[in-house]
Amino acid sequence: MKYTIAGLGVTPQGVIPGTSAEKLAWDAIELALSDAGLKRSQVNGYIYQPGFGERTSGMAASRASLGTNSTLQVDSSGASGIFTLITAIGMIASGTADYVMCLHATNARSQAVTVGEGEKNQNAIFGLFSPGAQAALMAQGYMHRYGTSSADLAEIAVALRSNAVPRSDAYMFKRPITVDDHQNSPFIVRPLHLLDYCLVTDGAIAFIVTTAERARDLKTTPVGLLGFGTCHEVGQGYTRGSNTILGPSTLDVEPARSRAFGTAGLSIADIDVFQFYDAFTIMTALQVEAYGLCAPGEAADWVRGGNLRWDSKRPCNTSGTLHSWAYVQGFTHIAEGIRQLRGEGGPTQVPDARTALITNVGITGAGLAQSAAILGVE
Amino acid sequence: MSDKETRTAPSPPIRVVPVEDQSFWDAIDADNFMLARCTCGAYYARSQACLQCGAGAQALTWVPASGRGTVRTFIVFDKPYHPYFKERTPYVVAVVALEEGPEITTNIIDTDVTNVEIGMPVRVVIGTRGVHKIPQASARV
Numbered sequence: 001m002k003y004t005i006a007g008l009g010v011t012p013q014g015v016i017p018g019t020s021a022e023k024l025a026w027d028a029i030e031l032a033l034s035d036a037g038l039k040r041s042q043v044n045g046y047i048y049q050p051g052f053g054e055r056t057s058g059m060a061a062s063r064a065s066l067g068t069n070s071t072l073q074v075d076s077s078g079a080s081g082i083f084t085l086i087t088a089i090g091m092i093a094s095g096t097a098d099y100v101m102c103l104h105a106t107n108a109r110s111q112a113v114t115v116g117e118g119e120k121n122q123n124a125i126f127g128l129f130s131p132g133a134q135a136a137l138m139a140q141g142y143m144h145r146y147g148t149s150s151a152d153l154a155e156i157a158v159a160l161r162s163n164a165v166p167r168s169d170a171y172m173f174k175r176p177i178t179v180d181d182h183q184n185s186p187f188i189v190r191p192l193h194l195l196d197y198c199l200v201t202d203g204a205i206a207f208i209v210t211t212a213e214r215a216r217d218l219k220t221t222p223v224g225l226l227g228f229g230t231c232h233e234v235g236q237g238y239t240r241g242s243n244t245i246l247g248p249s250t251l252d253v254e255p256a257r258s259r260a261f262g263t264a265g266l267s268i269a270d271i272d273v274f275q276f277y278d279a280f281t282i283m284t285a286l287q288v289e290a291y292g293l294c295a296p297g298e299a300a301d302w303v304r305g306g307n308l309r310w311d312s313k314r315p316c317n318t319s320g321t322l323h324s325w326a327y328v329q330g331f332t333h334i335a336e337g338i339r340q341l342r343g344e345g346g347p348t349q350v351p352d353a354r355t356a357l358i359t360n361v362g363i364t365g366a367g368l369a370q371s372a373a374i375l376g377v378e
Numbered sequence: 379m380s381d382k383e384t385r386t387a388p389s390p391p392i393r394v395v396p397v398e399d400q401s402f403w404d405a406i407d408a409d410n411f412m413l414a415r416c417t418c419g420a421y422y423a424r425s426q427a428c429l430q431c432g433a434g435a436q437a438l439t440w441v442p443a444s445g446r447g448t449v450r451t452f453i454v455f456d457k458p459y460h461p462y463f464k465e466r467t468p469y470v471v472a473v474v475a476l477e478e479g480p481e482i483t484t485n486i487i488d489t490d491v492t493n494v495e496i497g498m499p500v501r502v503v504i505g506t507r508g509v510h511k512i513p514q515a516s517a518r519v
Contacts, residue, residue, distance in 0.1 A: 117459045124391035125486055125512055128471045129459035137473060141451040144496040190454035190468075 001224035001378070003089050006099075006215035007036030007208030007339050008221070013326030014171045016202040017110045021053060025060035028204035033064070036208050036271040037219035038099060041067040043208065045097030047087055048073055049080040049329065051106030052114045052200070060099065069097055076232070077131075077362030078279055080104070080331025082371035084227055088209035097209060104331040105204030105215045113200065121365070126262035131363040132197055135280035136189040138251075142282060143191060145296030150191055154182035155300050157195045157323060159308040164320025166347035171201055172324035196281040198322035205331040207338070221342045226355070227264025231370040233258035251286035253359075253370060260357070261370040268292055272353040274316040275333035277361040278323050284308070287359055288316070310348040318348045330360030331333045334373070341377045354378075386459035390508035398425040401440045406511050409504045411445050413478055414438040414501050421478040445502035447476040447515065454491050462508075474515045476502075482513065489517035 009031030012358045021187055025048070033040055046061040046068045049351035058071035070091065075086050081104065088100035108115070116130025123129070142148060161177045164170035177195065186193035215222035231253060261267055268291060276291075293314060294302035302308075310318040319325040319336040326332060337356035339345050345353075355376045362369035395403045402424065405412040408482040414422045416438050418431035425435050452472035470486040472494070486494050487505065500515035 026385075114459070118391075119459070120392055120394065122394045122396070122441065123483055125469075125507055125510065126471055126483055127392045127460070127463050127466070127469055128454060128483055129455075133453055133455070133471065136453040137451045137471075140453060140496065144451070187454075187456050192453075361479065 001212050001226065001376070002209060003092065003214050003225045004215040004222035005085070005207045005225065005338055006210050006218045006220055006222045006374070007032040007038060007206075008220070008335060009035060009206040010335055011204045013169070013201050013246065013328070015109050016107065018048070019107060019110070019202065021051060021056045021105045021107045021204075022060050022063075023203065024107060024204035025103055025206075026063050027054050028103060028105060029060055029064045029101060029208035032101065032206040035220055038208060040065050043067060044069045045088060045091045045100030046070045046071045047084045047100060047102045047177055049084060049104040049331075050075055051104060051108060051329070052115055053108035054104050054109035056103070056105050058090070060103070060105070066101060071265045073278050076369040076371070077364045078277060078329050079230075079232075079360040079362035079364075079369035079371045081334050081356065082228065082360045082373045083230070085207070085209060085225060085334070085373060086230070086371070089211065089225065092209065092211060098214060100209045101206055102209060102329055103204065103206040106328065107202040108200050108327070109202045115200065123260050126185070132192060132280060133189045134328035134363050136192045136280050138286070139191055139196070139280070139282040142285065148297065151179055153182055153285065154179040155303040156284050156308065157301050160278060160284070160317055160320050160323035163310045163317055163348055164324030167319055169327065169346070170320050170321060170325040170331070171199055176336050192234050192280065192282075198279045199324070199327045199355060201326040203326050203328055205328045205335045207334065208232040221272050221377060223338050224378070225373065226376045227260045227266070227374040229256040229259030229261075229263070229372045232364075235368055238347030252288045253287065253290040253372070256359070256370045256372040257291060264374040264376075266355065266359070266374060271355050271357045272315070272316060273318060273337070273356045275321060275337050275356060275358045276317060277330065277333060277359050278317060278321050283361055284317075287361070291357070291359075310350065315350045318345055318350060330371070333358045333360065337375050341375055385416060388464070390422065390462045390510065391460050393507070393510040393512070398435075404514055405440065406504060409511070411443050411502045411504065411513055412440045413443040413476070413480060415441045421476075421480050423476070423482050424481040428431050442479045443502070446519075447498055447500055447502065448472040449473075449498045449500060449515075450475045451493060451496060452486060452494050472515060474500055474502075484512075485514045487516055493517070
């Protein structure tokens, strides 16, 4: 374990009117500094992912008076969270930084952002807008291939919600849903209903990355960064010369999967808790299948059998994540992984969780970006 | 058209034409549907390096295409994400797999949105969107 996350800052999440993305960013930075017990001047690297709604910048780092040698933006859409960790390690390994603050903040909810509205790209003239529409193209293909229904996909939304219900920090605390609720929610882009979509909320999350050696002097339990893998087949969708990014009904997670497990020296059987990216129900279905938790096309039955729950044999998405906890893109899953490994999962804490697999998925302008991280505590 | 109508009719989205694909869109404007063919025989719906033989984009030539294809996947928009489409929902956006191999994003027209199915045959026609021409896929084959 050479590199660690040695500080976590999570602001309140939900509907937070009257604030700005920069202010939320600053709040998360202060919380992370306090969690680590680190002096602001010691933090000499700053990486942020810009969000929907107001765009963040380096300003929060400036207001927090961090001692930055470098301030940079990392954007691979939903896959960015893990990419900030990878980039932070690169900064430390290159000798340019000792402690790197990684951050994402958004106030898209208060800005009433409709993601995808009025996009100006090559698809717009055909009326194809939004990441949700790209996911819907995947869902239609998946449903056709396996005979899956919308009510089947609903099982995923119901399970994710059930994980958030006991969590007072979740936006959907004490608000369970049923398959009927899903089926009665409006279509956004057919075949996807509103409840196939994740939340849009306001909030921010920050992490501090440093070496295991430096982390020993800090006041938190360091969480080891054991392995990483990424996958961005830029030809995907475009493979046949298409002008669309997605469409296939399968999800190839190689080399993200094999590199993450290979670098960590672990196998999937060694993982105690999973946090799969869940921007849309279909994405979760494709990932649990691709990572081998169930067979292709069987995600709905697997979930119906009691899986994808925080208290199932293979605990997944223990906070309800993007669907029901809050939408801080890939940072959401990393934060929940850290909390589980530090024993801070509250009512959905997985007993003795020592290892976590985190996945992030981004619908980018050039295909589907995936990143995977394995975190662990000794 | 009266001034009032001019003000209230929303314009369609901008037709984004990457300079690399100008030939494709020039052909569309002349009512021709073209694909880029590599010297190795692979086809593409845009200018790019060849994934099959590794040749650079200079190995590709724009040639007339059959326009025959099938629906690979599709979605139905009920909610407008742009003012122009407000009066035009529901409409279908599909990925169409062309006979020559490439896929294109387009609309399925000449049928009810509830009749569209994966695997159904379609034929590329040149449609209009405001002042622009675009390739669309007709269910009348």
